[in-house]
Amino acid sequence: AMNNFWIPEEINLSQDVKDYPRLLSAERSAYDKILSFLVFLDSIQTANLPNIGAYITANEVNLCLSIQAFQECVHSQSYSYMLDTICSPVERNDILYQWKTDEHLLRRNTFIGDCYNEFQERKDAPTLLRVMMANYILEGIYFYSGFMFFYNLSRNGKMSGSAQEIRYINRDENTHLWLFRNIITELQKEQPGLFTAESVQALREMMREGVEQEIAWGHYVIGDDIPGLNRQMISDYIRYL
Numbered sequence: 001a002m003n004n005f006w007i008p009e010e011i012n013l014s015q016d017v018k019d020y021p022r023l024l025s026a027e028r029s030a031y032d033k034i035l036s037f038l039v040f041l042d043s044i045q046t047a048n049l050p051n052i053g054a055y056i057t058a059n060e061v062n063l064c065l066s067i068q069a070f071q072e073c074v075h076s077q078s079y080s081y082m083l084d085t086i087c088s089p090v091e092r093n094d095i096l097y098q099w100k101t102d103e104h105l106l107r108r109n110t111f112i113g114d115c116y117n118e119f120q121e122r123k124d125a126p127t128l129l130r131v132m133m134a135n136y137i138l139e140g141i142y143f144y145s146g147f148m149f150f151y152n153l154s155r156n157g158k159m160s161g162s163a164q165e166i167r168y169i170n171r172d173e174n175t176h177l178w179l180f181r182n183i184i185t186e187l188q189k190e191q192p193g194l195f196t197a198e199s200v201q202a203l204r205e206m207m208r209e210g211v212e213q214e215i216a217w218g219h220y221v222i223g224d225d226i227p228g229l230n231r232q233m234i235s236d237y238i239r240y241l
């Protein structure tokens, strides 16, 4: 994780400044909505990870969680750098606060917020396991129709700087996914009693819900109007993940 150290400003966005106003209207609206969701995901990670860390007693895992929280700050900072460079302050605020006007976005943000709040309200072992599963799904599924959109834009010769920021973010998210995967599988050995048939079934349901939401979101923000992508590809890719 430490070898992944980077800062958003090391990526040059001057081509993106030229590309952004020339994006097709479907591309621009997808860019804005996806960024708005990603800002939310990384911000809530920064805020929530210390709550999890407080209940982890393995010091080496806590160190990793601190590095992860720091990286989530860098991710938020990179969105802020992208928006400050590419848009006017008014456009930037519109993008940041799209959840106020976009019901689909608000519904998703509320769902994730509620998962995390559950653990704020009930600090017991089964709820900790659920919040860790929520992290695993967030790191492994929720970011990915967004990432897919940025990579596709860049493959079409647009917004290459934004795609580079996303590549760096993606590399960090992979380590976060592995961290939570290992926390959960280690916990399975240490506390097998937590993994009853019922609770495993509930975790599976969470994953299924997460996958369905990500596909619905991808269909909503990307749909069939972006050159190089379509609904079927979104469904296939998210199910593959």
Ligand SMILES: [Fe+2]
Binding pocket: 042, 045, 071, 072, 075, 169, 173
């Ligand atoms: Fe992140």
Ligand SMILES: [Fe+2]
Binding pocket: 045, 072, 139, 172, 173, 176
């Ligand atoms: Fe992350």
